[in-house]
Amino acid sequence: MKKITKLGLSALCGSLAAVTVANAGSVDVTGSAHMTWTTLGNKTTGNPMGMKSNLSFTGNGELDNGNTFKLSIVHTDKASYSAAELAVTLNSLGTIALSQANGGGLGGFDDVAPTAWEETWDTGTGATPDRISGVGSSTHINWKSPKVTKGGSQLILAYAPENDGVQVSDKSSSGAAASNLGAGFDIVANMNPDGKLNWFVGYSRSKQTKGVGYGGSGKTNDKEEATIGINYSIGPFALGAQRTIEDLKPVDQGAGRASVVSEYHGMSWGAALNINEGLSVSYGEHTSNKIWTSQIGPNDSTRYTPKKKMKGSSYQAGYTIGGVTVKFADSTYDNAAYSEGNTVDNQTISVGIAF
Numbered sequence: 001m002k003k004i005t006k007l008g009l010s011a012l013c014g015s016l017a018a019v020t021v022a023n024a025g026s027v028d029v030t031g032s033a034h035m036t037w038t039t040l041g042n043k044t045t046g047n048p049m050g051m052k053s054n055l056s057f058t059g060n061g062e063l064d065n066g067n068t069f070k071l072s073i074v075h076t077d078k079a080s081y082s083a084a085e086l087a088v089t090l091n092s093l094g095t096i097a098l099s100q101a102n103g104g105g106l107g108g109f110d111d112v113a114p115t116a117w118e119e120t121w122d123t124g125t126g127a128t129p130d131r132i133s134g135v136g137s138s139t140h141i142n143w144k145s146p147k148v149t150k151g152g153s154q155l156i157l158a159y160a161p162e163n164d165g166v167q168v169s170d171k172s173s174s175g176a177a178a179s180n181l182g183a184g185f186d187i188v189a190n191m192n193p194d195g196k197l198n199w200f201v202g203y204s205r206s207k208q209t210k211g212v213g214y215g216g217s218g219k220t221n222d223k224e225e226a227t228i229g230i231n232y233s234i235g236p237f238a239l240g241a242q243r244t245i246e247d248l249k250p251v252d253q254g255a256g257r258a259s260v261v262s263e264y265h266g267m268s269w270g271a272a273l274n275i276n277e278g279l280s281v282s283y284g285e286h287t288s289n290k291i292w293t294s295q296i297g298p299n300d301s302t303r304y305t306p307k308k309k310m311k312g313s314s315y316q317a318g319y320t321i322g323g324v325t326v327k328f329a330d331s332t333y334d335n336a337a338y339s340e341g342n343t344v345d346n347q348t349i350s351v352g353i354a355f
Contacts, residue, residue: 018040105158105186113270132206151192182207
């Protein structure tokens with residue numbers, strides 16, 4: 001890890017006044033490189049080799065009143081950052097942060113079942129299940145309460161003036177994004193995450209604009225998302241499960257409307273075991289139900305509500321020695337991407353080097 005000391009700078013402002021920035025802290029830089037080999041047992045694999053490189057910049061400092069601040073930027077492939085956050089710790093008042101695409105609020109709890117490597121759906125299957133996100137994918141502000149118990153329990157609040165999935169740069173705004181979602185807020189109670197038994201419950205609500213999207217069928221009411229889950233760990237063993245739901249609140253426009261997705265229901269669970277300091281194994285499952293309303297004729301009597309269940313499982317193992325980590329996943333998904341009969345069977349090997 002390299003440490004970059006923040007230097008004193010001077011700038012010429014519009015008023016021609018020179019301003020000196022004090023040395024408020026330091027920036028730590030960490031990184032990793034990952035090389036993978038992915039095969040799809042019943043699909044066209046093509047070139048199985050892949051590579052990923054990450055850099056993380058973390059700045060820490062302290063203000064005159066004792067409050068501390070932290071800047072984190074995650075820089076991934078192709079010269080663009082995937083997440084950033086500027087957080088200020090207000091002593092006994094908790095932490096407030098301006099975040100971009102960091103999975104804040106409900107988005108940080110989309111699937112937290114224990115694994116040896118990745119979530120069941122994130123091992124190269126391309127299954128793309130729909131998942132809860134709250135305001136976490138948009139530029140938002142969030143607040144985390146002080147840890148109120150020995151187990152680290154926290155209340156988490158998040159708010160986005162426009163939950164449009166856009167990360168806004170400075171002196172700019174998101175404009176007319178291709179989204180019918182307006183202001184959104186999340187609330188999460190994360191109880192005892194540092195203890196043996198952790199449970200959590202979260203809820204998100206976002207305004208929707210009627211008449212936007214879904215082939216002109218329109219939407220009304222507010223989009224709602226929720227989750228509840230539990231994790232238990234004892235010694236080297238961890239077990240967890242959670243349920244999620246997205247209620248998209250589609251409007252009923254009568255006969256002749258297009259098919260409209262109304263809900264997604266998700267379920268995940270996993271068990272992981274640390275065999276020793278370097279070796280861990282896990283097994284997990286993930287299920288997502290897509291529910292929508294459609295019709296086969298011109299009147300109300302021919303409407304129906306079909307469902308499409310996508311279900312996957314994943315065996316995983318990870319081994320670390322020094323700064324090198326080798327990970328393996330063998331995963332299978334039925335009805336992948338909610339396509340009937342689309343079964344995906346893949347194996348992925350990853351070699352990672354941290355620096």
